[in-house]
Amino acid sequence: MTPPPVDPPRLSSLFANFAAVGLLGFGGVLPFARRMIVERRRWLSAAEFTDLLALCQFLPGPNVVNLSVALGGRFRGPAGALAAVSGLLGGPVAVVIVLGAVYGRYASVPWVAHMLGGLAAAASGLVLATALRIAAPLRRRPVAIGVAVAALAGVAVLRLPLLLVLLVLAPAAMLLQRPSA
Amino acid sequence: MIAAVATLAVVFAYLSLLAVGGANALLPELQRQAASFGWVDPRQFADLFALAQAAPGPNMLIVTLIGWRVAGLAGALAATAAFVLPAALLTYTVAGLWQRFREAPWRKRVQAGLTPVTVGLVMGAAVLLCRASIHGPGTALVALAAAAGLLATRLHPLWLLGLGAALGAGGILQ
The missing domain is CATH 1.10.287 (Helix Hairpins)
Incomplete structure (x- = not known):
């Protein structure tokens, strides 16, 4: 495989771009990661991206997280891997901790509990749809x-x-x- | 407290390496472990999973939420780091070797074998989550509508989650 046709991105750029992907990625981060890496930053060609994703799907662990580690590591070694993965996870982890705190505090309020009940049913339905989709082949x-x-x-x-x-x-x-x- | 954080770290580091097929395929084991440690019951698990889906970011944030429930901020950070680190180290190590074995027959055979297992595990996740979150005709209808919406329309999943939350908050699912 030929090396990427650009200068390796700086650590700050790896962090910032993966942070944007993490915070924009509602309902699946992968399409956002692909758009950033292949189309906007041109860090990888479409074929290279598919290849790297295949590796990350082959290995255990959350796929997009592994992808950020592999890409950051390819450009900037261990520091690059750390910059990419902490960018990707930092924002979402903070958001979800706030949601968890609110849940812990208000879960017993009836309308909040009812809202969560509806949200949980919908989330379960989405997993069912995902399962059916990957089962189809x-x-x-x-x-x-x-x-x-x-x-x-x-x-x-x-x-x-x-x-x-x-x-x-x-x-x-x-x-x-x-x-x- | 320190013991709780250490337990979280050990369990999630183990789960990191078991997560073949991604985060959804891991959900049944995650629910089982969380129940056996007395961290969250299946109903709370479904709630936390839904909260994680409503947040942006990779679909592994239920790990952070379970850590939060068990041991606050330290628990959230420990669970998240422990879940990411082993798989990340493995990926980092193997990435350089990938070109050497990606076309190997054993690699394709391993992948071909893992695919149907992953399908079964994600189906198992769907069954367990539906069982924990469907309590009557209203919630059943919301789950089916969300599934159909994702499969048959181009609606963003966030709209489907929002619809479920709005119907729930309106109190008409009880």
């Missing part, structure tokens, strides 16, 4: 559907530890299926 793959149903039953019905579910199902799925591409 498995439609004609019975083995994959079997693995997904087993994982669902393991964590949601039997309430098994995730480590156990992963240790049993991931190797089984790797042996049973052929890589698609």
Whole structure:
């Protein structure tokens, strides 16, 4: 892979740009991160971005957070990784702590509790939609559907530890299926 | 207090490395751990998850909120840092090697195997959250409408969350 066609961004620029992404990113940060990195700053080409994202989706941990670490590290080493990730998380963590404090204080007020009830139902529905969307490509793959149903039953019905579910199902799925591409 | 912060750090560092398939796939385990430590019950978990979704930023902020509930500001920061650090160190280390193994057959096989597991885990998260947040026909309708809204329209998810909150605040979901 060729190096990025720009001078490496400064630490302050990594911090500021990822901070903007974090604070603008309502309902999913990824599209905002892509726009900033590929279109506005041109830190990566579209293909390089997709490649780096594939790495971050392959590894454990929150994907966009990993992406900020990998990109900051590529440009400026450990200090760059720290600048990018603290920019990305600093603002949102502060916002959510304020929300948590308000929740702790007013959760017993009836209309606040009712509002949260509606919000929680909607948030659950959004996760359901996300699940259906990522399940759609498995439609004609019975083995994959079997693995997904087993994982669902393991964590949601039997309430098994995730480590156990992963240790049993991931190797089984790797042996049973052929890589698609 | 210090013991609580240390426990948070250890548990979330462990969860960081278990989070294959991203933050949503981790939710069932997070809910299980939070309940077993007596941090938050499933209903509070659904509330905190919703609050985190209403805030900007990566979809891992429920980790911060659980830390906050358990041990205040120190807990929030410890849980967040512990959840980010192990995966970040791994990413930082592996990023330089990625070109060497991204086309490797074992890499593709691992990914192909993990994908359906991730789908099942996110489906599990949806089931657990719906079970904890649907208490009657009103909330069921809100959840279904939000799901349909995300799948069938181009509405921003924040509007769908706002709609749920407004209907809830109006008291018509009870």
